Amino acid sequence: MYFIFKNRKYFSCFLGIIIVFTSINLAFAEPSLDIKGKSAILMDFNTGEILYENNSNEKLPPASITKIMVLLIAMESIEKGVIKLTDEVVVTSNAAGMGGSQVYLEEGEIQTVESLLKAICLRSANDASVALAEHISGSEEIFAKKMNERATQLGMKNTNFKNVSGLPSEDHYTTAYDIALMSRELLKHPKIHEWLTLWMAEMKVGKNKDVVQGLVNTNRLVKEYEGANGVKTGFTNEAGFCLSGSAKRGNLQLISVIMGCETSKLRFEETKRMLDYGFATYDSVTIGKKGDVVGKILLEKGKKNEVNVIFEKDVFVLLPKGSQSNLGREYILPKSLIAPIEKNSKLGELVITLDGKIVDRINLVSSETVESANFADMFKVMFNNLIHK
Secondary structure: OOOOOOHHHEEEEOOOOEEEEOOOOOOOOOOOOOOOOOEEEEEEOOOOOEEEEEOOOOOEOOHHHHHHHHHHHHHHHHHOOOOOOOOEEEOOHHHHOOOOOOOOOOOOOEEEHHHHHHHHHHHOOHHHHHHHHHHHHOOHHHHHHHHHHHHHHOOOOOOEOOOOOOOOOOOOEEOHHHHHHHHHHHOOOHHHHHHHOOOEEEEEEOOOOOEEEEEEOOOOHHHHOOOEEEEEEEEEOOOEEEEEEEEEEOOEEEEEEEEEEOOHHHHHHHHHHHHHHHHHHEEEEEEEOOOOEEEEEEEEOEOOOEEEEEEOOOEEEEEEOOOOEEEEEEEEEEOEEEOOEOOOOEEEEEEEEEOOEEEEEEEEEEOOOEOEOOHHHHHHHHHHHHHOO
16 A cells, blocks of 8 residues: 655645643652552553552562453353353353352353353452363363463563362462553453442352352452442452552543552552552543544545545543643644555554653554545546536
8 A cells, every 4th residue: 555655745734732730740750659469550440650669570489360361251252252141051060169259159060151250250250260261262272372372472471380179289470560451451341340339249069059259359449439330359468458449530540559568458448549649640641442534535546535534442541739840742644644544554643742751652544444446436437527627
């Protein structure tokens, strides 16, 4: 595809070039929070900016926070049509024999994928996690390989999963930073919020479904903290008390992770302190949403004479509260292009600046495919031009 003709055909479109906000330093100041855990991090959900960290890349046992990856792969499998929420899962002896936190599934009983997801999100059930993993991949071992593959794709460089439950195992580890990455990815799936934010529920278990298990969310944030929408707790004697938390207020959504706390109470207190700091200090500004039209480009030799230019993804800027700053937006696009143009092909970019410094570059792409015009198409255009003169 040709999209460069000559330099003279390029121009910069400035739409709302300067927006005045309060002053910002591009390098976010490291707060003195003194979080009491072996490792901690606070991340902005929209941009991935790190707002606070302490030993965030230290490899540590994650306990049941491991199940965030189980939930992520399950949601992606549902969206791809590999499994359905209504699928009936036959519980194996391996799944039923899991110790630790569980809902006491029986070998041979049948549960739906949805009920297993609910048990994982609320009770952090090891038996439900293994049953779901076996349903998706055939065995826990194969599913664990899938977990590690997905971790690599997400850039989780200091993670290795050996099982789906988080029960102690040699070489089973991750980091606060890597947990934030997979938490952020999981939270992109709207359906999972139905279970992550649910405080209490019931689940019938056993071959005859004659036992009712009361499920109470192990994540107290969903009841005690404004805007909380996830994510997952974890505890073993080896790992200590861990928590990946998330909360959203307005446009600002934050992810906090803490590992290796001495008590359960402490992990919630320290998580709240990190989230409180984030909401008190920052604002998230929406520049545009994926698919928003930002302009048009003229097309030569195409079946259409123009194509819409849209944002490739949602665009946000994180700004500290109470400071003066200049936020600039420069749309760099060609004046015209030659067809054909493929849908979602890059046509230009939006350069976002803060106080004159570049903070992000966002691809601007084609909203549709436009094929090259054939002889009949060109003749029709010429004829229309003649009769309308």
